[in-house]
Amino acid sequence: MKTTLLNLCKIALFLLILMTLFEHVVVASDAPRKLQIGVKKRPAECPTKSKKGDLLHMHYTGTLDDGTEFDSSIPRGNPLTFTLGSGQVIKGWDQGLIGMCEGEQRKLVIPPELAYGEAGAPPKIPKSATLTFHVDLVKIERKDEL
Numbered sequence: 641m642k643t644t645l646l647n648l649c650k651i652a653l654f655l656l657i658l659m660t661l662f663e664h665v666v667v668a669s670d671a672p673r674k675l676q677i678g679v680k681k682r683p684a685e686c687p688t689k690s691k692k693g694d695l696l697h698m699h700y701t702g703t704l705d706d707g708t709e710f711d712s713s714i715p716r717g718n719p720l721t722f723t724l725g726s727g728q729v730i731k732g733w734d735q736g737l738i739g740m741c742e743g744e745q746r747k748l749v750i751p752p753e754l755a756y757g758e759a760g761a762p763p764k765i766p767k768s769a770t771l772t773f774h775v776d777l778v779k780i781e782r783k784d785e786l
Contacts, residue, residue, distance in 0.1 A: 673751035673770070677736050679744065680774070686741035688780050692725030695781035696737065701774045710764040710771075719778045730755045732771070740777045748773045 690696055697719040701712040713720050722728040724737055732750030740746065752758065752768045760767040 673753070675732050675736055675751065675754055676747075676749035678747040678749075680747055681743070681745040683741050683743035686744075688742065688782065690724055690737055690740045690777065690780050691782075692734075692738070693783070694724050695721060696724050696740075696777060697721050697779040697781075698737070699776040699778055703772045704765070705770055705772075730771075733773070733775075737775065737777070740780075742777055742780055745774070745776045748775060 698721075699713045699719045701709060701714060703709050720729075725734050727734065730750065732748060732754035735754065736746065736748040736750070748771075750771045750773065752770060755769065755771045756765050758768050760769055765771070
């Protein structure tokens with residue numbers, strides 16, 4: 641009887657510790673994550689920095705947390721062209737590419753909330769995926785301001 645009670649106490653203590661650890665994991669994964677921007681190469685001169693409304697020509701490679709590449713413009717030989725800040729690309733790009741110079745390279749780590757969210761983009765991008773992009777700004781086209 642004494643041994644059984646001791647074993648039950650040990651099991652209860654183990655479960656309590658396990659539940660506490662699990663609670664911390666769930667809380668940590670629910671914490672809001674932010675866009676991370678790392679400058680990998682900066683040109684010596686930068687007469688023009690990208691801003692909302694600019695037409696950008698970008699080379700990029702996108703990977704998942706495990707390093708799996710899901711897309712890249714490099715093998716196609718043509719940079720992606722889009723208007724910055726217009727919603728043509730994911731929010732992490734619209735935010736993470738502001739202030740770039742032609743020839744600049746950045747690494748963007750984008751949380752799901754600024755990428756494809758809980759739904760993902762099957763089949764290549766799973767649900768709630770954090771994405772990493774290595775981007776290279778090839779060219780900025782800006783309409784003349786009045």
